[in-house]
Amino acid sequence: MTRVAARTGVAGAVLLLLAGLVQITLGAVIPDWTGDKLAPVALGLLTVGLAALALLAALRLRRPDPAGVRLAWAVALLGSGLLSLSTVGVLSWVPATLLTCAAVLAVARDRREALAAVAANRLRVLISALGCCQLLMAAGAAPLPMLVGALGGAAMITGAWLRTAPPGPRIGIALLGLLPFAGAAWFAIVPLLVALVAAPLVWIVVRRDLAATPARVG
Amino acid sequence: MTSTIDGPPESRSPGISRRSALRGLALGGATVAVAGTGLLSYRVYDSAVLDPGGGPAHEPWREWRDIPGPRGAVAAAVLAASPHNTQPWDFVVTGDGIDLYADPARGTGSVDPFDRERYVGLGCALENLVLGCGPRGLRPTPTLLPDGPGGLRVAHVGLAPAAPSTDPLHDVIDRRHTNRGPYRPVPVPPAALAALAGPGETGGNLQWIADPGPRAELGRLLVDAAEALCADEQQSLDNFAWFRAGNDDEQRHRDGLVLDGQGLGPLELGIAKLLPPYSRTAGDRFWIDRTRDVHTATAAAYGVITTATPDDRRAQLEAGRLLQRIHLRATAAGIALQHMNQVTERIDREASTGARATFAPRFAALLPPGAHPLLTFRVGYPVREARPTPRRSVAMVTR
Numbered sequence: 001m002t003r004v005a006a007r008t009g010v011a012g013a014v015l016l017l018l019a020g021l022v023q024i025t026l027g028a029v030i031p032d033w034t035g036d037k038l039a040p041v042a043l044g045l046l047t048v049g050l051a052a053l054a055l056l057a058a059l060r061l062r063r064p065d066p067a068g069v070r071l072a073w074a075v076a077l078l079g080s081g082l083l084s085l086s087t088v089g090v091l092s093w094v095p096a097t098l099l100t101c102a103a104v105l106a107v108a109r110d111r112r113e114a115l116a117a118v119a120a121n122r123l124r125v126l127i128s129a130l131g132c133c134q135l136l137m138a139a140g141a142a143p144l145p146m147l148v149g150a151l152g153g154a155a156m157i158t159g160a161w162l163r164t165a166p167p168g169p170r171i172g173i174a175l176l177g178l179l180p181f182a183g184a185a186w187f188a189i190v191p192l193l194v195a196l197v198a199a200p201l202v203w204i205v206v207r208r209d210l211a212a213t214p215a216r217v218g
Numbered sequence: 219m220t221s222t223i224d225g226p227p228e229s230r231s232p233g234i235s236r237r238s239a240l241r242g243l244a245l246g247g248a249t250v251a252v253a254g255t256g257l258l259s260y261r262v263y264d265s266a267v268l269d270p271g272g273g274p275a276h277e278p279w280r281e282w283r284d285i286p287g288p289r290g291a292v293a294a295a296v297l298a299a300s301p302h303n304t305q306p307w308d309f310v311v312t313g314d315g316i317d318l319y320a321d322p323a324r325g326t327g328s329v330d331p332f333d334r335e336r337y338v339g340l341g342c343a344l345e346n347l348v349l350g351c352g353p354r355g356l357r358p359t360p361t362l363l364p365d366g367p368g369g370l371r372v373a374h375v376g377l378a379p380a381a382p383s384t385d386p387l388h389d390v391i392d393r394r395h396t397n398r399g400p401y402r403p404v405p406v407p408p409a410a411l412a413a414l415a416g417p418g419e420t421g422g423n424l425q426w427i428a429d430p431g432p433r434a435e436l437g438r439l440l441v442d443a444a445e446a447l448c449a450d451e452q453q454s455l456d457n458f459a460w461f462r463a464g465n466d467d468e469q470r471h472r473d474g475l476v477l478d479g480q481g482l483g484p485l486e487l488g489i490a491k492l493l494p495p496y497s498r499t500a501g502d503r504f505w506i507d508r509t510r511d512v513h514t515a516t517a518a519a520y521g522v523i524t525t526a527t528p529d530d531r532r533a534q535l536e537a538g539r540l541l542q543r544i545h546l547r548a549t550a551a552g553i554a555l556q557h558m559n560q561v562t563e564r565i566d567r568e569a570s571t572g573a574r575a576t577f578a579p580r581f582a583a584l585l586p587p588g589a590h591p592l593l594t595f596r597v598g599y600p601v602r603e604a605r606p607t608p609r610r611s612v613a614m615v616t617r
Binding site for chain 1: 248251255258259260261262263264266267268272274484487491492
């Protein structure tokens, strides 16, 4: 099943890569197929990036990693597929379906371990979900809030999984994830809500991680 | 803690289960909060709350200056005012000029039963079309109603080469938006009002109603007209037909009334976009409330364009041209303007249905004898800038 998941993922990633290249080169010529996007080149480049992430995830599925790591790669496959639905229009339907199937197949074999991994990292998963919310809002924003939201969302997700980083960078990343987007896009209310919901979760996770890190001596 | 550790198992279990329950409750609550935030985030994305004025529906505002020649003049024309943002126009660029046609499908039905507002809107487009010629090295010669008053071709603008010229009104075409927000509680000086009409203006008589008594009376009349219009189901339906509920609708139709054009504050607008679309009755209520609490409550003065021949198409087109010039001059002077035609819409509705005239005598009492109101608007210094509304592109309106 692992091999099938990996192959399906690679097929989906390659098709997504082609869709991204078509969006870059022909997006304005065949708008009915590419979603009639305002910025086909930028969205094509984003799709190529998503395809690269999906390809990496599909290839990593072949390795005998722990269930939690495999789950993370499955999420990468699923996320790439779902996001591509809003970047390349109809061209994303086949690759998004393949990537979704690959993600399901990847976690089907060791679903119990995957569920246990989720249960053990519930707060990190919730923070990552809020980071994804921020990325989603940024995807539909004007250029400045888009940049701020993309950086903030990535910081929130990254910060949630940095268990052993020193306190300074961890707090810096947490603040980067929470504050700038909430400040730049306060009028949409939800960015403020994301920050309010995420702040206590981030605080708990950071505090726990710092408490679990052995104190340095000398 | 000591007692818990040392105590018998029976006494320990309630403490542990309570803690577990609280933990589970907190985690469940956090999960629900994250899920709810996720749904709202999608709403932000789907409603394009973070990209106001974005998308293809607003491109005509950004690209009109860069389009050369006659098509550039059309690009200026599509940014003109029109009733309910119906954009009731079509253009044909010919070898010797540009023809402006009325689009009969783009009407507001019982709201404008005699098509007066539609022809005024066409006059607004014609004015922008003429203004758009000079900077593009074209000398315009407009001819109104070349096929007669019943023809769909409402104007022909002959074009001849000329040295490019500048016009301050042309330069503010993309800054002119109807401002439905609150205005500051300061009067517009009489000299500033007089300057809006311009020297030697034609196209109708402009009456200013700025004194507190008549202004309050016209305010009451406008609120009453809004209530009557909403109580009239057909007019309410025809009004609501041009309301675009969400970003998808806005980008698809590229016309009509949108939340961004309602003059709401940033927070109000954010909340309004997150909420489900308005129903017709809720939209009617919103409009009546805004008319009473914002539009009439903060108007510094009202302008009324009157004519002796309100049924004459030529007079309607000329009044539209005058209205567009007034709005552009107001924009250049930092004065906000909002079109408020519900009283004349009720007057026409009563006339078209044979109902007893209730609004015509009340409006006539505020105007000089013999003056027939064609258009009404309010002016004032704005609290906040107005936002652009969606527009169809040059390609979409040119045959």
